[in-house]
Structure formats: structure tokens, C-alpha cells
Amino acid sequence: xxxxxxxxxHIKWFYPYDLSEAPRNMGEVLNPEFAxxxxxxxxxxxxxxxxxxxxxxxxxxxxxLGDLVVSQASAxxxxxGATAFLFVMLFFYGLxxxxxxxxxxxxxxxxxxxxxxxxxxxxxxxxxxTPIAGFGILALYAISIHYYGIYHLIDYMFFLGLAVFLxxxxxxxxxxxxxRYVTLFASTGLxxxxxxxxxxxxxxxxxxxxxxxxFLLMGMEPGFYMTLAGxxxxxxxxxxxxxxSVASRMLALFLNSVFMLAIYMFGLIDAVGHAIIIAxxxxxxxxxxxxxxxxxxxxxxxxxxxxxxxxxxxxxxxxCLFLAYxxxxxxxxx
Numbered sequence: 001x002x003x004x005x006x007x008x009x010h011i012k013w014f015y016p017y018d019l020s021e022a023p024r025n026m027g028e029v030l031n032p033e034f035a036x037x038x039x040x041x042x043x044x045x046x047x048x049x050x051x052x053x054x055x056x057x058x059x060x061x062x063x064x065l066g067d068l069v070v071s072q073a074s075a076x077x078x079x080x081g082a083t084a085f086l087f088v089m090l091f092f093y094g095l096x097x098x099x100x101x102x103x104x105x106x107x108x109x110x111x112x113x114x115x116x117x118x119x120x121x122x123x124x125x126x127x128x129x130t131p132i133a134g135f136g137i138l139a140l141y142a143i144s145i146h147y148y149g150i151y152h153l154i155d156y157m158f159f160l161g162l163a164v165f166l167x168x169x170x171x172x173x174x175x176x177x178x179x180r181y182v183t184l185f186a187s188t189g190l191x192x193x194x195x196x197x198x199x200x201x202x203x204x205x206x207x208x209x210x211x212x213x214x215f216l217l218m219g220m221e222p223g224f225y226m227t228l229a230g231x232x233x234x235x236x237x238x239x240x241x242x243x244x245s246v247a248s249r250m251l252a253l254f255l256n257s258v259f260m261l262a263i264y265m266f267g268l269i270d271a272v273g274h275a276i277i278i279a280x281x282x283x284x285x286x287x288x289x290x291x292x293x294x295x296x297x298x299x300x301x302x303x304x305x306x307x308x309x310x311x312x313x314x315x316x317x318x319x320c321l322f323l324a325y326x327x328x329x330x331x332x333x334x
Contacts (some may be wrong), residue, residue, distance in 0.1 A: 019152060023201030023329055033224055034200070041231045045314045048239060048247070050307040055245035056297070072177060075287045079165060079184070080124040082279030083133060087117040089272045101144040102137070102159055104269050108147065113140070127170055134166030151332045154194060161187025162276055181283075181290045186241060188280045193237035193317070197325040199230035213265070234321075238314050240284065242296055252285040 055061075070078075090100050094114030098107045116136055123132040137159055145153050161184040168180045199206070203226035210222050217225050239251055259278050263271045271278075296313070298306045 019149070019333065021202075023326060024203070026326065029200050034227055037227055037231050041235055041318075042311060042315065045235060045238070046307050046311045048235075049243075049310040050303050052239075052243050052245045052247050053297075053303050053306045053310075055247060057299075057303075061246045069288055070286045072287075075283045076127075076169060078279050078283050078286075079162070079276075080130065080169075082275045083124050083162065083166065084121050086272060086275040087121045087133075089268075089275075090114070091117045091121065093272075101140050101147075103156060103273050106144050106148060108143075110143075113143075116140070124166065130166040130169040134163040134169075137163040137166070149332065151328055154328065155198075156191065157194065158184075158188045158191040158276055158280070161185075178290055178292060181287075182292045184280055185284060185290065188277055189237045189241040190321075191277070192240070193234050193321055194325065196230045196232075196234035196237060197321050199226050199233065200322070201325060201329075203227070234318060235314075238317055240281075242293055242310060242313065244289065244293060244297055248289050249285045252281040256281045256285070 090102075091114050093100060094117065098109065099111075099113045100106055101108055101113060116139075120133040120136040123129040123136070141153060141156075141159050141163070164183045164187075165180045168176050203223060206226060207222055210217055210225070220228070236251065236255055240248060240255070243251065256278055259270075259274050259281070262274070296310065298309055301309070
């Protein structure tokens with residue numbers, strides 16, 4: 001559970017997938033193994049948030065990490081740099097091959113896409129022009145929906161958060177800064193959580209990878225491994241969204257190491273696909289969480305009660321995303 005390597009790569013970029021194929025029947029997913037791991041994940045979440053809130057109340061490592069927090073300008077440059085990297089790579093790929101909208105599997109023959117991506121690279125270099133890049137991302141996202149469907153594009157909610165971040169970047173008040181980062185962090189966490197549910201619904205998409213890279217299984221049976229990987233990934237996403245202590249920053253560094261390992265394993269195409277998520281995790285690690293997540297704190301309650309409250313939110317989020325994954329499929333794809 002400590003090394004969910006499979007969480008580092010999006011399987012759609014490397015192996016065949018078929019969204020016309022319905023997700024696994026809920027009765028197949030909700031088997032005894034799933035139930036056991038569900039209960040285990042709840043216990044782990046409870047223990048984690050007891051420790052998290054204990055660290056927060058005792059200001060564990062706050063003094064040391066306070067000296068390591070980067071400025072707002074530096075954090076924004078990390079996101080802008082990753083955006084420039086992503087779109088310059090997509091531009092050069094489009095010059096040599098079939099162009100891509102936003103990610104490696106979203107191919108297009110539209111000739112203007114790569115030139116729009118080049119314009120977006122230039123736009124992120126000046127704060128006053130970053131909204132051009134933001135609206136460009138929204139346009140590419142909308143066109144991608146036209147060709148690939150909204151259900152496919154839900155996989156990449158973090159692009160919506162990135163677009164909002166870039167559009168609002170010229171606005172410098174504390175309120176707009178908080179909105180930018182809340183949107184960026186939340187959309188990234190939801191993207192990771194949505195990908196976790198995909199492992200429950202479509203584990204067969206990853207079986208060819210596990211066959212080619214059997215060391216990933218660590219001796220486990222593929223079906224069990226995919227269910228375990230889904231729970232681990234979802235737990236990480238929830239913690240990134242709601243941890244109040246230094247734990248969220250430590251976890252962001254750990255999760256980034258997983259993505260870096262995936263780049264080593266799968267090559268530059270994985271770096272292109274995950275560039276923005278990597279940048280967001282770096283910013284979370286070096287900037288820390290926004291003040292918005294402190295609304296989840298219950299300072300007047302005991303640690304036991306606060307951990308119980310967060311565990312309830314975890315169960316709610318997992319159940320809602322699980323039902324949304326299946327509900328949206330049958331609503332949008334029949």
C-alpha cells in the first residue's frame with residue numbers, strides 16, 4: 001500500500017481502451033475483497049486524521065517549514081512554467097505527428113490546434129496575458145468534448161482548474177489568490193480520485209500493463225491489486241484535499257515521487273501528460289495548503305470527534321464519486 005506505482009501512469013496513453021464498453025457491473029466490483037479493503041481504508045483514514053489534527057494543533061514542524069514556503073510569485077511561476085512546458089511539447093509533437101488537444105490520447109487533425117498551443121506558450125510568460133492561455137485551455141477542452149465526449153474529458157478536470165488559475169492570475173487580492181489555489185488543488189484532487197474509481201470500473205484496461213511489467217504486482221493477483229491501487233489512490237486524493245497539517249505537504253512530495261518514477265518507466269509522454277499535476281503537487285509541497293481547508297477543522301471538538309468527522313466526509317466523497325462514475329456513464333453513454 002505504500003508504493004502504488006500503478007497510480008503514476010494513465011493507462012489510456014499506453015494501452016487500448018474502449019469507453020463504448022460498459023464499466024464492470026456493480027455486483028462484480030462490490031465483492032468481499034472490495035468490502036474488506038473499504039473497511040481497511042476507513043480505518044486508515046481515521047488513524048491518519050487523528051494524527052493529522054494532532055500535528056496541526058501542536059504545530060508540528062511549522063517553524064521549520066515556515067522558512068521553506070515560497071512566495072506567491074514563485075508558486076505561480078511553477079504553474080506557468082509547467083503550462084509552457086506542456087504546450088511547447090504538444091506544439092512540437094504536432095509539427096512532427098498528428099496533433100494532440102491536451103493529453104496523449106486526444107488526437108486531432110485540426111491544423112490550427114498546434115498554433116493555438118504555441119500562442120498559449122507565449123501568453124503564460126506575462127501575467128497580463130495569462131488569461132489568453134486560460135481561455136485557450138477552455139476552448140481546447142470544449143473542442144475535445146465535441147470529438148471525444150464529456151465522459152472522457154471528466155478524466156482531466158485539472159485542466160479546468162488550471163484554466164481558472166491562469167484567467168484569474170492578474171487579479172492580486174488575497175480573495176482571488178485563495179480562489180485560484182482552491183480551484184486548482186480541488187480539481188487536481190478530484191482528477192486523481194476519479195482515476196481511482198476507474199481502476200474499480202475498468203481494471204481490465206490495465207491488465208496488459210501488468211502482464212508486461214509483472215514486478216508491479218508485488219506477488220498479488222491482478223484483480224486484487226487493481227482494487228487495492230484504487231483505494232490507495234483515492235485515499236491519497238482525499239488526504240491531499242483535506243489534510244490541515246504538514247502531512248499534506250509530505251504526501252505531495254511522496255506522490256510526486258510516484259509520478260517521477262512513472263516518467264522513468266514510461267518515458268517523456270508520461271511527463272507531458274502529468275506535467276500540470278506534478279507542478280500542482282510541487283506547489284502544494286512548497287507553498288502549503290490554502291486557508292480554505294481550515295473550514296474543515298473542529299477546534300472545539302476532541303481529536304477523536306474530528307477524526308470521526310473527516311472519516312464521514314471520506315465515506316461520503318468515495319460513495320458519491322463511485323455513484324457519479326457509474327451514473328454519468330449510463331446518463332451520457334447509455
